[in-house]
Amino acid sequence: MPIDPRANSAEKLVPPAPLPLVSRAALRRVRDAMPPPTACPYCEGPVALVCNSEIYGREFGAWPYAYRCVPCDAMVGLHPATDLPLGTLANKQLRAARATNKQLFHRVKDRFGFTRSQAYEWLALQMGIPKAECHFGWFDLARCAQAGAVCKEVRRG
Numbered sequence: 613m614p615i616d617p618r619a620n621s622a623e624k625l626v627p628p629a630p631l632p633l634v635s636r637a638a639l640r641r642v643r644d645a646m647p648p649p650t651a652c653p654y655c656e657g658p659v660a661l662v663c664n665s666e667i668y669g670r671e672f673g674a675w676p677y678a679y680r681c682v683p684c685d686a687m688v689g690l691h692p693a694t695d696l697p698l699g700t701l702a703n704k705q706l707r708a709a710r711a712t713n714k715q716l717f718h719r720v721k722d723r724f725g726f727t728r729s730q731a732y733e734w735l736a737l738q739m740g741i742p743k744a745e746c747h748f749g750w751f752d753l754a755r756c757a758q759a760g761a762v763c764k765e766v767r768r769g
């Protein structure tokens with residue numbers, strides 16, 4: 613779904629526990645919304661919406677919530693003030709790959725003086741994928757590697 617239909621609905625938004633709220637304005641800001649995960653892509657285990665203090669021992673970040681598969685520890689964070697996941701659930705290896713390659717991407721963005729939107733447009737073009745799919749939170753290991761390779765190419769140039 614491009615934008616969560618609740619962003620423009622009149623119904624009252626009831627936040628799922630433990631979220632304190634779900635903001636309609638925040639839903640509207642998420643251009644490429646992925647629905648909340650219901651089953652883990654790795655082990656098909658149940659996915660819980662948790663406060664990330666359950667993961668890290670203390671709350672981490674401004675919107676300290678995550679979807680998490682307890683059996684295998686795959687997880688994904690949420691867009692601020694929403695119940696929408698940043699992408700697909702990721703195991704430790706994929707989380708590390710996303711973080712590392714996103715960092716390379718941010719260096720390219722800064723080097724070119726790109727806005728966030730310009731930078732993702734550029735990356736999508738380089739990778740040959742639709743911009744709507746160009747989110748590190750959506751990437752699997754192969755796409756993480758591809759994004760990293762594209763960004764390293766620039767730094768060499």
Ligand SMILES: [Zn+2]
Nearest residue numbers: 652655681684
């Ligand atoms: Zn799992």
